[in-house]
Amino acid sequence: MQTTADRMTHLAPHFFASLSARIRSLQAAGRDIIRLDEGAPDLPPAPHIIEALVHSARQPNTHSYQPHIGPDALRRAWADYYIREYGVELDPNTEIVPLLGSKEGIFHLSQAYVNPGDIVLVPDPGYITYTRGALFAGGEVYSMPLRRENGYLPDLRAIPMEVLRRARLMWLNYPNNPTAATASREFFAQAVALALEHGFLLCHDAAYMQVAFDGERPPSLLETPGAKGVAVEFNTLSKSHNMAGWRSGALLGNAQVTRALFTLKTNADSGHFLPIWEASIAALTGDQTWLKARNEVYRQRRDRVIEGLRASDFIVETPRASLYVWAALPENWSSMDFAAALLENTGVSVTPGTVFGRGGEGYVRISLTAPLERVDEAMRRIHGWMMGKDKE
Numbered sequence: 145m146q147t148t149a150d151r152m153t154h155l156a157p158h159f160f161a162s163l164s165a166r167i168r169s170l171q172a173a174g175r176d177i178i179r180l181d182e183g184a185p186d187l188p189p190a191p192h193i194i195e196a197l198v199h200s201a202r203q204p205n206t207h208s209y210q211p212h213i214g215p216d217a218l219r220r221a222w223a224d225y226y227i228r229e230y231g232v233e234l235d236p237n238t239e240i241v242p243l244l245g246s247k248e249g250i251f252h253l254s255q256a257y258v259n260p261g262d263i264v265l266v267p268d269p270g271y272i273t274y275t276r277g278a279l280f281a282g283g284e285v286y287s288m289p290l291r292r293e294n295g296y297l298p299d300l301r302a303i304p305m306e307v308l309r310r311a312r313l314m315w316l317n318y319p320n321n322p323t324a325a326t327a328s329r330e331f332f333a334q335a336v337a338l339a340l341e342h343g344f345l346l347c348h349d350a351a352y353m354q355v356a357f358d359g360e361r362p363p364s365l366l367e368t369p370g371a372k373g374v375a376v377e378f379n380t381l382s383k384s385h386n387m388a389g390w391r392s393g394a395l396l397g398n399a400q401v402t403r404a405l406f407t408l409k410t411n412a413d414s415g416h417f418l419p420i421w422e423a424s425i426a427a428l429t430g431d432q433t434w435l436k437a438r439n440e441v442y443r444q445r446r447d448r449v450i451e452g453l454r455a456s457d458f459i460v461e462t463p464r465a466s467l468y469v470w471a472a473l474p475e476n477w478s479s480m481d482f483a484a485a486l487l488e489n490t491g492v493s494v495t496p497g498t499v500f501g502r503g504g505e506g507y508v509r510i511s512l513t514a515p516l517e518r519v520d521e522a523m524r525r526i527h528g529w530m531m532g533k534d535k536e
């Protein structure tokens with residue numbers, strides 16, 4: 145039997161694989177499970193996007209390999225979108241590379257930039273691919289705690305000088321998964337200044353930028369003056385346009401970095417299915433007003449979750465963006481034990497905070513990706529269980 149390469153030790157199976165197996169066995173035993181764990185949009189994209197896919201797939205000449213760099217019209221569509229939405233100018237020929245969803249780009253960027261022993265600055269709690277990509281490349285992860293009292297922003301001044309000197313990449317992600325926090329332009333300006341001072345690459349993961357409520361307009365990091373000198377932004381249609389399964393995103397910003405990732409990708413994948421790229425163009429250039437109605441659906445669910453959790457003694461803030469509610473546990477539970485007990489006792493599945501790092505201990509993440517009546521039912525079950533326990 146061959147053993148795997150040493151670097152494979154950094155790739156434990158993802159938590160959701162074991163959770164899904166447990167849920168399947170509960171369902172097989174007849175249990176009704178409400179999944180508020182994963183962050184996958186449950187609603188479809190707008191009809192004009194699906195039409196563009198179908199129309200393109202019907203053509204006889206859209207089925208072959210495509211150039212890695214994608215159609216010119218796709219990169220122009222991303223550039224126009226950034227001008228329209230954020231006032232950011234990008235050169236479609238040098239500053240934009242299409243991705244097969246942002247996850248592969250996030251993972252691959254570390255392979256392109258991190259040497260063994262380099263430090264990668266990663267938010268804790270945070271999206272686990274920043275850490276996994278860094279470790280797989282042989283890098284060392286330095287966790288930047290995201291604390292409630294600091295608005296779930298990393299304290300940039302608390303990073304030791306020694307660490308900054310060896311830092312190769314810093315990851316930021318706002319609106320944030322899992323805490324649902326947003327960042328201000330001032331914070332982004334501080335991060336850009338730090339990257340300029342210490343010469344590390346600043347990577348902003350903007351997966352949730354278009355999911356916002358109550359008039360919130362989360363900024364792009366690339367709006368920051370000077371950002372393109374030291375930074376890139378990952379964007380994706382997964383959450384913004386309900387297209388998670390379509391795998392369509394982009395890396396935007398610094399031309400050297402987009403070039404390096406492009407070179408890596410020409411060796412690792414073979415472009416995308418043209419109809420998906422053409423539908424992505426339709427998503428970026430077409431009517432965007434449907435997103436407002438979609439966000440209103442999430443807002444209603446958010447309000448019910450907040451109301452339900454507070455009635456059950458959770459401490460929660462009302463998020464102004466993202467697909468999540470980040471809830472502090474009311475008792476002295478560990479996150480893993482709480483999520484497991486909740487699933488077994490109520491059939492409601494939430495994500496333990498520690499899936500996102502040690503900094504997530506004492507929290508669970510609740511996704512707003514189930515219909516309102518299921519959200520209400522979940523809140524009823526949680527309330528019944530929590531209040532019943534009090535009486536035990």
Ligand SMILES: Cc1ncc(COP(=O)(O)O)c(C=O)c1O
Pocket residue numbers: 183244245246247248271317321349351379380381382388392393
């Ligand atoms: C913070 C964050 N970044 C990136 C992704 C990856 O999204 P995709 O690969 O679908 O573009 C996710 C998915 O859940 C996420 O939560």
